[in-house]
Amino acid sequence: MLKAVEKRRAHQDIVKQIRALIEKGRLKRGDQLPVERELSEIFRVSRATVREAIFNLEASNLVQRRQGDGTYVIASSEEALIQPLAAALFHEKDDIIDIFFIRKIIEPEVAQLASENRTPEEIDELEEILREQEKEVKSGENPIHTDSEFHHLMARMAKNRVLERLLITLVDLLGKTREKYLQTEERKQKSLHGHYEILAAIKNGNGKAARRAMRRHLEEVEKTLSNKKKGGGKRSPS
Structure with a gap:
């Protein structure tokens, strides 16, 4: 041993x-x-x-x-495997566009897996998270916490522990960037709308639609990040 x-x-x-x-x-x-x-x-x-x-x-x-x-x-064994990759990502945390690109590759696949492996209880939990996010948006709050909960739960729903740990690492690593993105009313509404589209596809068990909805959602965020980078150079996500 x-x-x-x-x-x-x-x-x-x-x-x-x-x-x-x-x-x-x-x-x-x-x-x-x-x-x-x-x-x-x-x-x-x-x-x-x-x-x-x-x-x-x-x-x-x-x-x-x-x-x-x-x-x-x-x-766990999965967490031990993901630790070196997570550490490498933290060393590159100022390259937010590069990190986001990795997320854009992984999370649509996670959404598809979530739609295939969903349970009624998980769907109920997703709906509750979005109801709470909608309340936060209407009251003018920054819905960063419910936004994170939504993506974290989807990662668990994929039923793949390595993917789950990797995606949660990426989502958390980009936390400050996501918080800044959600500062305007228009972006809050777009984010909420994107989440509801993803939920509808997952709820219907339509993996391809869930994949497409997640990609559209991430591309909307990426567009804003790219514009910010052009206007002010690299920004740290945390």
Whole structure:
């Protein structure tokens, strides 16, 4: 399961081995890692090296140290796989058009999967989110939270954990940009209308229509982002 590591890059090898076990599902969310002393014996390194590896795993949101209790896995295998990609995206967070392009490729497919895998309960939840978004728009509020809820729920409805984590990362990464987009009354109405079109297609189980509706919705947002970039250079989404 775990084996000794080379001392010159010991903490990196420890991180790599534990990450691999999480990715393969051999270490699952909620599992407790061996205590520091045991890990130092398994890897044949100092306890300081083990602590450095655990610190790196914790910084990557793969494990959590609980004082007086131990270290526990907090990520699923899908989340462990998506973490390196998410980290890479955060390094490029000023290139919002590039990030949005990735989202435009992925989210129409997610909408189609959501229409194919929907449940009555999920449809009810989507409708409730849009009713709440409509109230926010009418009262002049910025509906960024209900907007996020809508896209997050659709990601879950696709029933693909890797796609779900990737899309949620992209949506959250573009949070500030989306919040700015939703500042005008016209854009709030367009966003709400786009969501209702997507919902109608998903509710009818029409995957191709859901895909098209999502693409139209994203292209409307992209048009605004492109105009802003031409007028003021790169802008950070967060």
